[in-house]
Amino acid sequence: MNSTKELNYKLFAEMHVTETENTVKGSNEQFAKLNATGLSIDFDNGESIKFPNLTITNGEKILLMGDSGSGKSTLVKLLTGNLQPKSGSINYINENGEVINNPSSFFSYLPQDATLFPDTIANNITMFNDHLLNQVPEIVQQVELDNDIHKFDAGLATKLDLDHMTLSGGQQQKVVLARAEVHNKPILFIDEGTSAIDRMGTKKILSRLLSSDLTIMFIAHNFDDELEGMFSRKVELK
Numbered sequence: 001m002n003s004t005k006e007l008n009y010k011l012f013a014e015m016h017v018t019e020t021e022n023t024v025k026g027s028n029e030q031f032a033k034l035n036a037t038g039l040s041i042d043f044d045n046g047e048s049i050k051f052p053n054l055t056i057t058n059g060e061k062i063l064l065m066g067d068s069g070s071g072k073s074t075l076v077k078l079l080t081g082n083l084q085p086k087s088g089s090i091n092y093i094n095e096n097g098e099v100i101n102n103p104s105s106f107f108s109y110l111p112q113d114a115t116l117f118p119d120t121i122a123n124n125i126t127m128f129n130d131h132l133l134n135q136v137p138e139i140v141q142q143v144e145l146d147n148d149i150h151k152f153d154a155g156l157a158t159k160l161d162l163d164h165m166t167l168s169g170g171q172q173q174k175v176v177l178a179r180a181e182v183h184n185k186p187i188l189f190i191d192e193g194t195s196a197i198d199r200m201g202t203k204k205i206l207s208r209l210l211s212s213d214l215t216i217m218f219i220a221h222n223f224d225d226e227l228e229g230m231f232s233r234k235v236e237l238k
Contacts, residue, residue, distance in 0.1 A: 029094040031106050031186050031215065033057045039078055039088035041071075048086070051075055054235065058186075061210045062217045063228060066237030072219045073112065075237070076189050079217070080109045107187035108180040112195075114172040121149065121167075122156040125178045132182050139182045142208050144201045145174040169196035177205065187215045195222075206230050 039051040049071040056062060066072050077083040079090060081104060092103035100106065116124050125139065126132040136156060140146045148171050152158040160166045167175065173196050180188055188209070194202040203226075209216060210230050218231070228234060 029100055029106075031058055031092060031100070032095045032097070033093045034079065034187075035089075035091045035093065036079060037089050039075070039085045039090070041074060041078065041083060042086045049074060051078075051088075051237075056215060056217065058215055059213060060215055061230075061232045063223070063231040063234045064217055064219045064237070065221060065223075065228075065234060068221070070237035072221075072237055073191050076109070076191055076217065076219060080104075080107060080189055082109070106185060107189060108183060108185040109189045110176050110180055110191060110193045112191045114176040116160055116162065116167075116172060116175065118160055118162050120154075120157050120159050121152075121175060124160065124175050125156075125182055127179065127183070135182050136178070139178045140174075142181060142205075143174045143177040144197070144204055145171065145178055148174065170198070170201070173197055174205075186213075187217075189217050191219045192221070193218065194220075199224075199227075203227065203230075 034054075034056040036051070036054040038053065040048060042048045051071065054075075064072050064075070074083065078085050081090075092100040092106060094100050119128075122133060122136055125136055137146075140149055140156070148167075149155050149158075152166075158166060165172070173193055177190075177193060180190075194205060197205070206218075206227065207230070220227075
């Protein structure tokens, strides 16, 4: 199993990128809004969560907050199809008011735990898509990763050792943020995506992200008033 681990990582990444590229290229749809109505979910331990109705319109920058256990990550996993609700509906709507049949091609999802591969930093960002390599230097600047890259002799060609992690927690988050940006999906779901990055770095990254045309839902629990005020709307779960 260990001898095939690296190959399996690479095959997974290549299949993911191929599926995404084909879907996006084959569609001229434009995302207009997301409607989530009557969502609820049951857990194996007998607990359940009911969520308020939610509409996210194109270009909105939403900060999702709430106490631990209030369902922030669960809500994002429902919206991205990583969990299935017990009840309710989730519809991504295009500019003509029609339901988008393959919404996964319109969003990137950054979970709390960064998924990295035993390959170069560059390939971890591009997901082995060589057509994106020329964008990587600019992208690493946008996510405040360029100074970190300069610390490695091989730069972006540095190969990650997952057993003895080459990157710090904050650097790993920056790599995953760069991956999301370089693939340029119109919707971005981020779950605690800067929790290991210092406040100044977080502010710089958010300033760039929130000035873009992207539709963003960002989970955070420890933002101060200034960082919270950078978003167009705050949704708080109780």
